[in-house]
Amino acid sequence: MQLSDRFTVSDDVVAREVGGETVLLDLSSGQYFGLDTIGGRIWELLSERPHHLSELCDQIETEFDAPRERIEADLMALAKQLQDQELIAADAA
Amino acid sequence: MELKLEPPRSQELLPTQPYDRWVSPEGYCQAEFHKADAGFLIRFPGQADFLIKEPQNGFDFDVIGWSAPECDDKTAINLFHNAIQPILGNHTGGLFLHGSAVMAGCEGSDAEAVPGAIAFLGLSRGGKTTLAGSFALSGNPFLTEDVIDLRLNDGHYLLQPKRSKLRLFADSARYLFGENTPIEDADMKQDVEAGSTLPFADRAVPLQQIYVLGTDHSAPLSIRRYSMQEALSALMPHAFILDVEDKPRLKAHFARMADLSQDIECYSLDFTRDYAELPRVRAAILDNCQGV
Numbered sequence: 001m002q003l004s005d006r007f008t009v010s011d012d013v014v015a016r017e018v019g020g021e022t023v024l025l026d027l028s029s030g031q032y033f034g035l036d037t038i039g040g041r042i043w044e045l046l047s048e049r050p051h052h053l054s055e056l057c058d059q060i061e062t063e064f065d066a067p068r069e070r071i072e073a074d075l076m077a078l079a080k081q082l083q084d085q086e087l088i089a090a091d092a093a
Numbered sequence: 094m095e096l097k098l099e100p101p102r103s104q105e106l107l108p109t110q111p112y113d114r115w116v117s118p119e120g121y122c123q124a125e126f127h128k129a130d131a132g133f134l135i136r137f138p139g140q141a142d143f144l145i146k147e148p149q150n151g152f153d154f155d156v157i158g159w160s161a162p163e164c165d166d167k168t169a170i171n172l173f174h175n176a177i178q179p180i181l182g183n184h185t186g187g188l189f190l191h192g193s194a195v196m197a198g199c200e201g202s203d204a205e206a207v208p209g210a211i212a213f214l215g216l217s218r219g220g221k222t223t224l225a226g227s228f229a230l231s232g233n234p235f236l237t238e239d240v241i242d243l244r245l246n247d248g249h250y251l252l253q254p255k256r257s258k259l260r261l262f263a264d265s266a267r268y269l270f271g272e273n274t275p276i277e278d279a280d281m282k283q284d285v286e287a288g289s290t291l292p293f294a295d296r297a298v299p300l301q302q303i304y305v306l307g308t309d310h311s312a313p314l315s316i317r318r319y320s321m322q323e324a325l326s327a328l329m330p331h332a333f334i335l336d337v338e339d340k341p342r343l344k345a346h347f348a349r350m351a352d353l354s355q356d357i358e359c360y361s362l363d364f365t366r367d368y369a370e371l372p373r374v375r376a377a378i379l380d381n382c383q384g385v
Contacts, residue, residue, distance in 0.1 A: 011340070012340075014340075014343065014344045014347045016325075016347060016348055016351040017351075018321045018322050018325055018351050018354060018355055019320065019321030019322060019355060021321075021322050023322050023325050023326070023351065025326075025329070025347055027337070027340060027343055032325070032326040032329075034322050
């Protein structure tokens with residue numbers, strides 16, 4: 001996985017902010033997942049349209065007070081988890 | 094919505110594969126959902142079939158039921174009230190959950206406040222109705238024994254009263270109403286009508302708390318508050334869903350359930366399923382409800 005990779009959210013996932021966190025329900029598996037504030041923001045951005053990971057890093061850097069290296073590392077880790085769970089998928093376009 | 098009950102018919106093999114099933118914790122199929130011409134066919138094996146025709150205007154479903162030959166029509170009518178109506182209620186934007194409810198009078202600490210309702214969600218044979226009956230016999234009227242019907246009104250989730258009877262298995266009926274309670278069929282639930290000793294609440298009251306009954310029937314008594322996120326995932330399995338392939342409706346339903354999990358306190362409730370434990374369980378719930 002690289003920062004130039006582009007991702008989109010799965011059509012099988014519904015999301016909702018609940019009590020300051022984002023809860024995801026994978027309709028195909030019935031499994032639930034939780035995202036913290038930054039994870040929820042990343043999900044929101046991905047839900048609007050497909051994004052390159054580098055674009056997401058740019059956006060998160062403008063909104064949250066954290067070093068770029070940390071944002072990139074955390075975002076890559078999150079994206080891998082989401083992809084492994086088939087909550088997001090690589091977007092070829 | 095009305096049920097048109099046809100003469101009993103045998104449950105022949107259906108030409109379609111079910112797109113969804115309700116499966117009990119023991120692994121047996123409680124219901125099969127099939128797509129049918131202009132609607133759905135829901136089969137409760139050994140009990141009844143229901144054909145649901147999608148309405149032209151979006152709301153008035155045509156529901157035709159057939160009891161299985163080995164069952165009487167009362168079973169089909171109970172299934173219509175306790176499963177088909179809530180399934181269609183959620184399908185059309187309502188908020189229905191599988192559970193019982195009683196009045197608890199726990200709206201804050203102000204004694205003059207409007208009494209509230211507490212709901213108990215759980216799987217079949219999980220103790221919901223017995224718990225509601227136990228509360229009613231001790232003076233907390235019951236509102237429903239199997240279907241939680243919530244309507245949002247002026248910031249409150251009003252819990253609607255349903256049928257004024259409890260449906261109990263023989264052992265629970267005998268525990269609650271005495272060893273001499275007449276039992277029609279020891280293997281079937283018995284209908285027990287509300288009355289002076291079994292009070293029924295015949296008006297809607299605001300929902301105050303939800304308790305989700307644990308599945309470990311030998312667990313010690315414990316009450317734990319769910320986070321809002323936990324509550325959402327704990328409540329969802331107790332909803333009635335007609336079409337798990339209808340994603341727009343599922344998304345809308347998820348949003349309604351998310352609102353409920355944020356607005357209403359939800360708890361996990363474990364207790365040993367021993368009738369002698371019920372007074373202690375009731376006391377713990379009421380203490381929790383009153384913030385003791």
